Amino acid sequence: xxxxxxxxxxxxxxxxxxxxxxxxxxxxxxxxxxxxxxxxxxxxxxxxxxxxxxxxxxxxxxxxxxxxxxxxxxxxxxxxxxxxxxxxxxxxxxxxxxxxxxxxxxxxxxxxxxxxxxxxxxxxxxxxxxxxxxxxxxxxxxxxxxxxxxxxxxxxxxxxxxxxxxxxxxxxxxxxxxxxxxxxxxxxxxxxxxxxxxxxxxxxxxxxxxxxxxxxxxxxxxxxxxxxxxxxxxxxxxxxxxxxxxxxxxxxxxxxxxxxxxxxxxxxxxxxxxxxxxxxxxxxxxxxxxxxxxxxxxxxxxxxxxxxxxxxxxxxxxxxxxxxxxxxxxxxxxxxxxxxxxxxxxxxxxxxxxxxxxxxxxxxxxxxxxxxxxxxxxxxxxxxxxxxxxxxxxxxxxxxxxxxxxxxxxxxxxxxxxxxxxxxxxxxxxxxxxxxxxxxxxxxxxxxxxxxxxxxxxxxxxxxxxxxxxxxxxxxxxxxxxxxxxxxxxxxxxxxxxxxxxxxxxxxxxxxxxxxxxxxxxxxxxxxxxxxxxxxxxxxxxxxxxxxxxxxxxxxxxxxxxxxxxxxxxxxxxxxxxxxxxxxxxxxxxxxxxxxxxxxxxxxxxxxxxxxxxxxxxxxxxxxxxxxxxxxxxxxxxxxxxxxx
Amino acid sequence: xxxxxxxxxxxxxxxxxxxxxxxxxxxxxxxxxxxxxxxxxxxxxxxxxxxxxxxxxxxxxxxxxxxxxxxxxxxxxxxxxxxxxxxxxxxxxxxxxxxxxxxxxxxxxxxxxxxxxxxxxxxxxxxxxxxxxxxxxxxxxxxxxxxxxxxxxxxxxxxxxxxxxxxxxxxxxxxxxxxxxxxxxxxxxxxxxxxxxxxxxxxxxxxxxxxxxxxxxxxxxxxxxxxxxxxxxxxxxxxxxxxxxxxxxxxxxxxxxxxxx
Numbered sequence: 001x002x003x004x005x006x007x008x009x010x011x012x013x014x015x016x017x018x019x020x021x022x023x024x025x026x027x028x029x030x031x032x033x034x035x036x037x038x039x040x041x042x043x044x045x046x047x048x049x050x051x052x053x054x055x056x057x058x059x060x061x062x063x064x065x066x067x068x069x070x071x072x073x074x075x076x077x078x079x080x081x082x083x084x085x086x087x088x089x090x091x092x093x094x095x096x097x098x099x100x101x102x103x104x105x106x107x108x109x110x111x112x113x114x115x116x117x118x119x120x121x122x123x124x125x126x127x128x129x130x131x132x133x134x135x136x137x138x139x140x141x142x143x144x145x146x147x148x149x150x151x152x153x154x155x156x157x158x159x160x161x162x163x164x165x166x167x168x169x170x171x172x173x174x175x176x177x178x179x180x181x182x183x184x185x186x187x188x189x190x191x192x193x194x195x196x197x198x199x200x201x202x203x204x205x206x207x208x209x210x211x212x213x214x215x216x217x218x219x220x221x222x223x224x225x226x227x228x229x230x231x232x233x234x235x236x237x238x239x240x241x242x243x244x245x246x247x248x249x250x251x252x253x254x255x256x257x258x259x260x261x262x263x264x265x266x267x268x269x270x271x272x273x274x275x276x277x278x279x280x281x282x283x284x285x286x287x288x289x290x291x292x293x294x295x296x297x298x299x300x301x302x303x304x305x306x307x308x309x310x311x312x313x314x315x316x317x318x319x320x321x322x323x324x325x326x327x328x329x330x331x332x333x334x335x336x337x338x339x340x341x342x343x344x345x346x347x348x349x350x351x352x353x354x355x356x357x358x359x360x361x362x363x364x365x366x367x368x369x370x371x372x373x374x375x376x377x378x379x380x381x382x383x384x385x386x387x388x389x390x391x392x393x394x395x396x397x398x399x400x401x402x403x404x405x406x407x408x409x410x411x412x413x414x415x416x417x418x419x420x421x422x423x424x425x426x427x428x429x430x431x432x433x434x435x436x437x438x439x440x441x442x443x444x445x446x447x448x449x450x451x452x453x454x455x456x457x458x459x460x461x462x463x464x465x466x467x468x469x470x471x472x473x474x475x476x477x478x479x480x481x482x483x484x485x486x487x488x489x490x491x492x493x494x495x496x497x498x499x500x501x502x503x504x505x506x507x508x509x510x511x512x513x514x515x516x517x518x519x520x521x522x523x524x525x526x527x528x529x530x531x532x533x534x535x536x537x538x539x540x541x542x543x544x545x546x547x548x549x550x551x552x553x554x555x556x557x558x559x560x561x562x563x564x565x566x567x568x569x570x571x572x573x574x575x576x577x578x579x580x581x582x583x584x585x586x587x588x589x590x591x592x593x594x595x596x597x598x599x600x601x602x603x604x605x606x607x608x609x610x611x612x613x614x615x616x617x618x619x620x621x622x623x624x625x626x627x628x629x630x631x632x633x634x635x636x637x638x639x640x641x642x643x644x645x
Numbered sequence: 646x647x648x649x650x651x652x653x654x655x656x657x658x659x660x661x662x663x664x665x666x667x668x669x670x671x672x673x674x675x676x677x678x679x680x681x682x683x684x685x686x687x688x689x690x691x692x693x694x695x696x697x698x699x700x701x702x703x704x705x706x707x708x709x710x711x712x713x714x715x716x717x718x719x720x721x722x723x724x725x726x727x728x729x730x731x732x733x734x735x736x737x738x739x740x741x742x743x744x745x746x747x748x749x750x751x752x753x754x755x756x757x758x759x760x761x762x763x764x765x766x767x768x769x770x771x772x773x774x775x776x777x778x779x780x781x782x783x784x785x786x787x788x789x790x791x792x793x794x795x796x797x798x799x800x801x802x803x804x805x806x807x808x809x810x811x812x813x814x815x816x817x818x819x820x821x822x823x824x825x826x827x828x829x830x831x832x833x834x835x836x837x838x839x840x841x842x843x844x845x846x847x848x849x850x851x852x853x854x855x856x857x858x859x860x861x862x863x864x865x866x867x868x869x870x871x872x873x874x875x876x877x878x879x880x881x882x883x884x885x886x887x888x889x890x891x892x893x894x895x896x897x898x899x900x901x902x903x904x905x906x
Contacts (some may be wrong), residue, residue: 059779074700075766077806078708094786130782137782139775139833141790141798148789166799172707173802180774187770195763218755247702282673286680287704388706391730394675457779505690507683551695557657557756559698560690 009264009424011615011630015119016419020636021101024123027419028462032469039064041473044464045212045227047199047254049076051171051178051449052432053233055456058181061190063461068225069182069191070214072198072249072562077179080235080247081452084171085292085385086155087163088135088449090128095152099160101125106637108447111157111337112412112440113589113605114639115267115613117632119419120437124447127454132164134457138177142166153297153381155445157337157644163446168292168385174449178456198562199254200490202230202261202428205482209261209428210474213483213490217562220555222491224483228474229427229464232258233456236411236433238271240570240577241522242514244408245277245290251566255415255434256573263423264615264628266416266436268573269581272443272590273523274409275341278392278402279361288407289392291364292385293445296334298369298378299402301325301341303362307352313363313401324348332644339442339590339603340644342406346523347601349405356403365401406523410448412439412590413580416615416630420463421455424615429464431455436613441589494554497564502547506564509544513570516540521578526594530582534575541571576616576625583627586610607639646672646733650685652697652744655754658761662754664743674734678721679704679711681733699758706730706870709805712812713758714745719809719868727807727870747808749817751855762808764854765822771850772843773826775835788834801829803871813868816857821865823851824881825873831884841888848885 016027034042042065046057049071057069073079091104104125109116136142136150143151143165152161166173185191196217203211203224211226234254238244259265276295277288302323304316324344326333336344345362348354355361370378375398379386386397393403415423415430417437422429432452439447520526520533545568550561587596587603588610596604612629619626647670655662672681679701686696702710711728715721721731736742744758752760790798802825810821827844830836836843859878866875 055779062778073702073708073710074762075709075806077766078702078710080703080708082709082805083703083705083707092785130780132785133782134777134779136785136788137775137777137835139798139830139835141795141802141829141833144790144792144795146792148791148795149786166802169707169803172805173799176802177774180769181777181779183766183770184774184776187772193766195766247708248704249702281675282680284673284676284680284684286677286683289705388730391706391726392732394732394734461779503691503693505687507687507690549690549693551690551693557698557759560696 008617008626008628011416011628012418013117013630014418014420015117020118020122023119024126031462031466034465034469036064040066042066042228042468043068043226044229044231045070045225046231046233047212048079048233048235048432048434049073049179049182050079050081050233050235050432051175051452052434052456053079053231054175054178054182055453056231056233056431056460057191058178058185059457059461060464061185063465067185067191068194068227070194070197070199070212072196072217074195076182076193076195077176079175080250081175081449082172083247084449085168085290086294087153087165087170087446088131088174089155089162089446090132090164090450091125091162092129092132094150095161097160099162103160104128104162107158108438108444109440109637110642111444112442113642114440114611114634115588115632116438116440118634118636123459124438124451124454127458128450130458131450131453135174135177138180140166140173140177153294154335156293156296156335156341157332157444163294165294168294168382171449174453178453199234200257200565201486202258203483203486204261204425208426211483213486215490218557220553220558222487224487226474226483228468228471229429231429231431231460231464232415232434233431234434236414237570237573238408238411240513240574241408241518242511243280243285243288245274245288248287251569252573253566253569255430256569258415258423258425258428260618261425262618263425263428264416264617265413265576266613266615267413267441267580268577268616269521269584269591270412270441270589271408272338272410272412273342273406275338275345275406276364276404277407278389279356279358279405281357289388290407290409291389291402291404293338295364295382295385298373298381299334299364299366300368301334301362301364303348303353303355305353309353309355313355313365322348322353329644336644337442337444342523343592345406361403361405363401364404366397367401370398408518408522410443412436412441412443416613420466421460422463422467427467429460431460441591494561494565497548497550497561497568498554500545500548500550502549504547504549506548506550506560506567509540509548510567510570512540513567513574517574517577521581524592524594525581527582530578533578537571537574537578544568544571579625579627580614580616584610584614611639646674646736646738648672648736648739649741650744651741653746654697654757656756658753658755672733674732676733677704677729678715678731678733679729697758698756701729704729707805709807712747712760712762712807712809714747714812716743719747719812720870724867725870725872727805747812749811750857751817751819752808752811764856765806765808765819767854768819768823768847768850769826772839772846773830775830776839790834794832798829798832801825801832801873801877804873805871807870809868809870810865811856813864814857815862815864816860818859819851819856820859820878820881821869821873823847824877827884828877828880831880840884841891844881844884844888
């Protein structure tokens with residue numbers, strides 16, 4: 001493999017000089033520019049059409065670049081950003097409650113347990129306000145008060161109300177805004193849209209990303225697309241757990257294939273487990289549905305004090321209930337950060353105090369809030385979420401508490417990128433959930449939409465120009481050799497999947513991988529468990545490659561083949577995740593190692609040895625990935641023990 | 646629970662399709678309709694048969710991917726519900742269930758239950774947005790929007806673009822879909838400057854894409870999983886009429902179009 005003899009990259013984040021608050025403005029003033037008439041000579045590929053991808057494709061096209069946007073969905077509007085419920089943070093301080101860019105920066109850095117870059121996080125907080133301005137200008141119907149001003153609510157890990165929202169469908173509304181902007185550029189001929197088309201490989205020539213290999217899902221047509229730069233906005237990989245809050249098609253393939261072509265993968269084990277999801281009830285359940293964290297503004301979380309309680313919730317008197325988050329973390333209570341709330345739920349369930357048929361559940365109770373605020377206010381705030389809960393569970397949250405349990409939700413890990421959002425492969429950029437940049441070891445609620453849009457609308461369009469300005473536009477046939485090689489590799493792999501000819505559904509392997517990862521590399525991780533996973537994953541992978549059936553060929557609309565390719569990549573990527581979790585001998589944020597906890601069960605960070613980003617490089621099939629680090633420097637805010645008590 | 650499923654199978658866009666009958670057993674009432682199809686598909690794969698292809702993704706009723714006509718109703722019998730949010734507890738045990746793709750001239754079948762809905766995207770591309778470039782926006786509080794207006798706009802903006810309205814309409818019209826976007830942006834002050842141009846462009850794109858006309862059957866709003874109110878169609882008609890009477894764009898747009906006919 002060409003990659004195997006590559007040197008370890010420098011992992012220089014290329015953070016601009018100067019005071020933290022000035023870095024981004026200074027950088028913007030200093031980046032190279034492409035002149036307006038030259039922009040149309042550059043072609044940029046954007047893979048993904050969610051918040052980050054659609055925002056980037058539209059904004060790049062507005063600037064004058066030629067853009068090709070790829071989505072495996074039938075329409076860009078289906079991207080999983082659509083499902084984000086709760087809201088988007090911004091440091092507007094419209095509430096006069098003491099918010100500021102500085103405070104949003106601090107909350108986000110602390111929420112991430114000091115495992116992210118100060119400069120990136122500060123920039124994110126700074127841009128947050130522009131995002132709200134832009135989205136309002138797009139005609140997005142955010143929630144408003146009677147005077148016509150924007151309304152806010154609170155989310156976990158914050159003591160101010162800075163979250164803007166559109167009922168429980170904020171992600172949908174923001175995505176439709178970005179989709180509108182993208183549609184406008186498609187109409188103007190500035191963006192070519194490729195729907196039902198999946199990226200299956202990255203083309204790298206002379207150490208630079210120059211295109212992708214795609215498969216058209218409707219007929220299996222394989223195509224090579226060349227470009228001056230490639231932007232991956234392909235989302236996260238929480239579906240590796242099989243049951244997660246992610247949409248079923250969400251996958252790691254685009255970023256994993258880029259990793260195999262030389263892009264290093266940062267903090268792969270940092271995966272967020274969301275505390276408020278509807279618990280699993282069925283063996284054949286296909287996904288876990290999130291109940292927005294915003295519910296925790298008014299809902300109170302509790303379990304019975306007694307173990308194996310049989311009474312119905314209404315029959316359990318106040319004195320026999322344990323509002324454990326309010327008890328353990330009085331300062332933040334039900335709005336404690338996600339990692340902390342998830343672990344607390346697991347812990348009370350492990351004690352035998354969980355509720356529901358499986359014992360894997362805790363109550364989220366609105367009785368007090370309905371009494372305090374009245375039915376109408378609660379309906380305004382959460383009506384659609386109540387309906388959704390009732391539809392799925394058949395239980396009515398107006399009369400009985402919801403049952404919730406943690407579920408895999410978001411990947412803080414992703415491709416390593418520098419301050420300009422460029423990966424270790426020049427010309428390859430990663431934005432949104434596909435990169436690792438801003439959330440450290442734990443993401444705060446309502447920050448994913450903020451980051452996806454900051455990257456897509458405001459950061460990438462500036463930094464990509466800086467990269468292109470130093471290089472002449474590539475000619476059409478510039479990468480025929482590398483493109484042909486990548487294309488042949490894709491075709492060979494598809495042929496291999498088709499040739500297996502077993503009788504076991506791909507789904508079965510995905511489910512087994514998910515169980516294994518949830519058990520050993522989920523909410524809590526131990527050395528022994530992780531080592532066990534490193535034995536089980538390759539064995540499962542071997543079974544996959546001899547047991548699956550894709551029920552048809554590759555030159556047709558074959559939904560099983562699509563899924564098989566994604567699961568095959570998960571089966572390889574799982575090992576990188578587990579190795580990362582094993583090597584990180586500390587607990588931080590969502591990464592909880594049982595060997596590293598305080599006497600009262602709180603995670604214990606090891607700043608002396610692990611205050612760094614871990615990046616993993618591909619070294620060949622059958623060879624363990626290589627680990628390298630980017631040290632984190634804290635000049636503005638000194639890492640402290642995260643205390644929400 | 647057990648059911649007898651009659652499912653439309655069609656190998657490709659150019660081929661003929663037919664209903665195929667599949668019995669399913671041991672189905673828990675807590676499974677969703679799509680999860681029941683997942684189980685059937687696993688059985689089919691186990692027998693080496695091609696599974697039933699259907700669009701689906703988020704499985705929480707918001708992405709708009711899932712699209713099937715169940716016993717004659719787009720998204721099945723439950724009002725305000727996408728197929729993925731439909732649970733088997735809503736069906737009577739031991740009954741027959743017919744499953745078909747969306748049927749409309751503008752939505753050709755690609756495989757089994759999957760249809761091509763890109764015609765809906767073409768309607769949005771023709772003007773379903775505010776033409777604001779990134780970086781151009783004033784402060785978010787520069788313009789206030791009355792709560793009632795924001796709420797009404799939200800009601801329209803809740804459309805998930807699934808196409809059930811088209812599938813339900815005997816004319817295969819996309820009026821409710823188009824009306825929802827036109828109304829949202831006509832209500833929000835940010836959408837006002839382009840209001841005439843937008844409605845003319847979108848209605849024209851709707852016609853070009855092969856969608857039919859509205860003859861007031863009201864089946865669309867019945868089938869809509871987000872229950873987008875019918876009054877937005879009335880608003881679309883008003884918007885269109887007023888734009889047609891007053892707008893120069895209409896004259897400019899209509900002329901070349903008339904020549905093509």
